[in-house]
Amino acid sequence: MTGNGKDREVHKSPSVSTLKLLGKRLFNSSSHTDNSSLLLSAEQLGNGRSLRKRPTSPSIGGASSGGNSPSSSAGARQRSASLHKKKNNASAGFSNGPVSSHKSSAALQDLIKHSNNPYLNSPSDILGTGTGIASTRDRDRTFLDREKEKERARDKERNTHHAGLPQRSNSMASHHFPNENIIYNPYGISPNHARPDTAFADTLNMKNENDLSFYMHDGNSKIRMLPLPIANPNDFLPEDMKQYSVHLTDNFAFDTDNKPIGSGGSSEVRKVKSSYRQKGIYALKKLNMIYHESPEKFYKRCSKEFIIAKHLSHNVHITKTFYLLKVPTTTYTTRGWGFIMELGVKDLFQLMERTGWKNVPFSEKYCLFKQVAQGVKFCHDNGIAHRDLKPENVLISKEGVCKLTDFGISDWYHVVPHDYTSPVKTCQGMIGSPPYTPPEVMYFDAKKHYPERFQKPYDPLAMDSYALGVMLITMINNIIPFIDSCNTDARFREFEVSYDNFINHQNPHFRDKGCHKQGPGSEYSLARNFKNTDATRIAWRLADPNPATRYTMDDLFEDPFFQQIETCVEPDDDDLVRAPELRKSTSVSDFTENSLDASPEQETIHTSNPFLKKEAITSKPRSMLEIAQSPSLRQKSKVKGNTKAKPHDGADEEDQRSIKSKQQEHSEDLNEDEERDETMEDALNNVDSLLEKPTPTSTKIENIPSEEDSTRKELKSMLNSIPATPTHNGPTPVPANAVTSLDKRMSDLSLKSETSASTKNFGPPDVSSSSNSLRSLGSPGGPSSKKKNVVHHHLDITNSVTNMSSVSAFISR
Numbered sequence: 023m024t025g026n027g028k029d030r031e032v033h034k035s036p037s038v039s040t041l042k043l044l045g046k047r048l049f050n051s052s053s054h055t056d057n058s059s060l061l062l063s064a065e066q067l068g069n070g071r072s073l074r075k076r077p078t079s080p081s082i083g084g085a086s087s088g089g090n091s092p093s094s095s096a097g098a099r100q101r102s103a104s105l106h107k108k109k110n111n112a113s114a115g116f117s118n119g120p121v122s123s124h125k126s127s128a129a130l131q132d133l134i135k136h137s138n139n140p141y142l143n144s145p146s147d148i149l150g151t152g153t154g155i156a157s158t159r160d161r162d163r164t165f166l167d168r169e170k171e172k173e174r175a176r177d178k179e180r181n182t183h184h185a186g187l188p189q190r191s192n193s194m195a196s197h198h199f200p201n202e203n204i205i206y207n208p209y210g211i212s213p214n215h216a217r218p219d220t221a222f223a224d225t226l227n228m229k230n231e232n233d234l235s236f237y238m239h240d241g242n243s244k245i246r247m248l249p250l251p252i253a254n255p256n257d258f259l260p261e262d263m264k265q266y267s268v269h270l271t272d273n274f275a276f277d278t279d280n281k282p283i284g285s286g287g288s289s290e291v292r293k294v295k296s297s298y299r300q301k302g303i304y305a306l307k308k309l310n311m312i313y314h315e316s317p318e319k320f321y322k323r324c325s326k327e328f329i330i331a332k333h334l335s336h337n338v339h340i341t342k343t344f345y346l347l348k349v350p351t352t353t354y355t356t357r358g359w360g361f362i363m364e365l366g367v368k369d370l371f372q373l374m375e376r377t378g379w380k381n382v383p384f385s386e387k388y389c390l391f392k393q394v395a396q397g398v399k400f401c402h403d404n405g406i407a408h409r410d411l412k413p414e415n416v417l418i419s420k421e422g423v424c425k426l427t428d429f430g431i432s433d434w435y436h437v438v439p440h441d442y443t444s445p446v447k448t449c450q451g452m453i454g455s456p457p458y459t460p461p462e463v464m465y466f467d468a469k470k471h472y473p474e475r476f477q478k479p480y481d482p483l484a485m486d487s488y489a490l491g492v493m494l495i496t497m498i499n500n501i502i503p504f505i506d507s508c509n510t511d512a513r514f515r516e517f518e519v520s521y522d523n524f525i526n527h528q529n530p531h532f533r534d535k536g537c538h539k540q541g542p543g544s545e546y547s548l549a550r551n552f553k554n555t556d557a558t559r560i561a562w563r564l565a566d567p568n569p570a571t572r573y574t575m576d577d578l579f580e581d582p583f584f585q586q587i588e589t590c591v592e593p594d595d596d597d598l599v600r601a602p603e604l605r606k607s608t609s610v611s612d613f614t615e616n617s618l619d620a621s622p623e624q625e626t627i628h629t630s631n632p633f634l635k636k637e638a639i640t641s642k643p644r645s646m647l648e649i650a651q652s653p654s655l656r657q658k659s660k661v662k663g664n665t666k667a668k669p670h671d672g673a674d675e676e677d678q679r680s681i682k683s684k685q686q687e688h689s690e691d692l693n694e695d696e697e698r699d700e701t702m703e704d705a706l707n708n709v710d711s712l713l714e715k716p717t718p719t720s721t722k723i724e725n726i727p728s729e730e731d732s733t734r735k736e737l738k739s740m741l742n743s744i745p746a747t748p749t750h751n752g753p754t755p756v757p758a759n760a761v762t763s764l765d766k767r768m769s770d771l772s773l774k775s776e777t778s779a780s781t782k783n784f785g786p787p788d789v790s791s792s793s794n795s796l797r798s799l800g801s802p803g804g805p806s807s808k809k810k811n812v813v814h815h816h817l818d819i820t821n822s823v824t825n826m827s828s829v830s831a832f833i834s835r
């Protein structure tokens with residue numbers, strides 16, 4: 023999390039008026055339990071940034087690879103657990119205790135009153151779910167009894183010493199409020215308040231505190247500046263990822279409306295534009311040094327994140343990461359490093375916090391879930407455990423496709439990283455973001471004071487499964503089920519008891535491999551809203567508190583319910599995101615770290631790309647008709663589906679091309695290809711923007727806004743030329759399996775026009791049925807007819823709550 027003022031614009035608290043409104047509702051509510059906590063949350067919204075996201079427990083232990091790892095690469099991935107301290111100074115000195123949330127006195131008393139420790143009461147008192155008989159659980163009993171005593175003492179202490187501390191709204195976790203309008207928000211009244219940060223294991227040697235960079239900052243003590251000179255990213259990248267240009271301003275410019283579009287524990291995300299294509303808008307994830315981090319550690323941490331992200335950037339469900347660049351000090355940023363990435367429209371958290379989320383059909387929620395699962399499977403198939411899955415780390419593209427992002431604490435999970443036959447490397451230490459962090463990892467949370475014997479090396483893959491399960495439960499319940507996945511959280515305890523109860527009394531084989539009998543039914547609170555016991559099976563099996571029996575990704579993919587979920591995009595679908603072009607490369611010695619963006623003209627003059635001027639002469643855009651007839655001039659060699667990415671082969675074809683563009687012999691071919699691609703993509707963008715416009719009346723081609731640029735003319739010409747009877751891909755037959763998304767779109771356009779009254783018209787039904795998903799324009803008779811023709815509108819979720827910055831953030835994108 024960055025600490026500068028701009029950061030606050032991203033996910034700042036709701037407006038005062040919104041809060042007042044919510045406050046009124048709460049006062050009128052009959053549930054005293056919920057009200058008090060909610061009111062507290064509302065009050066706290068005024069606390070600003072520290073409340074914007076849930077404070078993360080500091081972790082002193084440190085996550086590192088387990089004993090079977092010869093080299094602890096996880097250890098290299100540390101981020102300061104003092105993040106908590108950094109973000110939330112008020113909480114410094116907060117007494118550690120088994121109840122994780124910091125409660126002010128009012129809420130705390132209420133919480134205590136309603137906190138059910140299943141081990142204190144008779145089983146039938148606490149269940150209220152399932153059969154009404156609690157399973158006998160000897161495990162941890164002694165420990166819990168001891169903890170109970172400690173908890174009482176700490177509660178007392180909190181009531182006196184810690185009232186008013188920033189906190190998460192526990193009450194939102196699983197309560198159902200009398201006012202249905204409030205239930206939709208999975209994380210509480212303030213979406214920002216409740217966005218959890220990632221916990222980074224802090225294995226920092228405290229001796230490093232004297233590191234000079236610790237004292238370098240730009241006026242805000244929470245942001246530390248890297249000392250000059252900034253290291254060259256290429257010095258930290260493997261051979262096959264080395265980049266032609268390493269300076270942001272060589273080939274990119276900041277967006278004029280330069281607002282941050284997101285921020286996390288150690289980064290701030292902004293839009294940047296390619297200097298060469300108007301529509302080339304990308305995300306710059308500017309990486310910040312975290313508390314106690316030395317420059318060397320920063321460089322290693324960031325280059326590792328980049329290498330992993332780039333290594334995985336070959337799947338439709340992974341946000342593409344293109345370059346690791348030096349970022350100069352500008353009005354918008356402090357100097358440092360940043361990633362150029364594919365731009366997401368919003369993240370899944372932002373979808374889920376919308377009022378309309380609760381009305382999203384199950385089928386669409388399952389579609390989103392399956393897409394996320396496919397992304398996770400791809401990571402696992404390629405040797406990476408994500409380790410920080412949460413809705414905030416799932417971006418939604420403008421086509422409505424889910425894409426995993428934030429590989430900040432991801433790691434290679436094989437003992438020998440690129441030997442996929444080597445065993446799984448276990449981890450130790452507190453990492454991740456509660457409640458998505460599983461119980462076996464929470465044992466390492468220093469704040470919880472678990473005895474060391476509870477802290478066992480854990481499987482990072484099981485961590486991802488668990489997070490996926492909690493995400494699914496959250497998506498269906500519209501609210502997080504508990505705050506922390508540990509038995510210091512009453513609601514988690516309730517979940518654990520229900521789990522055991524279901525197994526002991528209803529389905530003894532629930533945890534058996536290959537058992538696909540029904541999951542828990544509506545008598546279980548965390549199953550009720552699913553209204554489907556096959557769906558509860560996958561959710562509960564993924565969120566199994568016991569990692570040894572938890573669903574693996576393979577188990578999930580073998581589950582019949584999971585298999586029959588229809589998605590609007592297939593994992594082997596091509597996506598249309600292209601790598602930004604690098605034409606200019608300022609040599610390191612030429613570069614002043616504080617230089618500001620150069621104008622495109624200057625860049626052209628100073629370009630070191632020998633083909634730049636030539637390109638202007640040789641570029642001969644194809645007409646859209648030509649494109650429609652033979653769109654597949656250039657076959658992109660993409661890694662599809664579950665195919666393995668080569669270790670460290672993150673430089674994809676486009677990137678390689680950018681690098682190779684220095685080589686004279688390939689110049690003409692490359693430039694032609696680039697131009698063709700650009701024309702095609704621009705055309706598609708235009709088609710997209712036409713189709714995505716919620717125009718109520720018939721959208722005729724003639725209604726295209728009158729801007730007479732050549733692409734638009736070509737677009738008109740293409741659409742008007744498409745015959746009523748689709749010829750699919752024109753005269754050149756393309757094998758079905760080689761059909762790209764572009765082909766599909768083109769052929770789908772034909773079909774659309776056929777079903778419309780006129781080939782020239784895109785009437786309202788067609789416009790509205792064209793979803794934001796890649797599959798939305800599926801052609802029943804075309805080459806993709808084998809695939810499902812599912813139409814989803816993942817981005818069309820209404821929101822009646824306005825003035826929330828996170829809402830405005832994505833509206834403005």
Ligand SMILES: Nc1ncnc2c1ncn2[C@@H]1O[C@H](COP(=O)(O)OP(=O)(O)OP(=O)(O)O)[C@@H](O)[C@H]1O
Pocket residue numbers: 023218219220283284285286287288289290291305307341363364365366367368369414415417427428429430
């Ligand atoms: N490529 C992108 N396009 C659009 N928005 C993005 C992009 N990358 C990140 N964001 C937004 O910024 C937020 C923070 O990004 P990210 O999670 O990568 O940062 P982080 O510092 O690693 O966060 P964390 O605290 O989870 O470790 C995301 O939740 C998302 O809303």
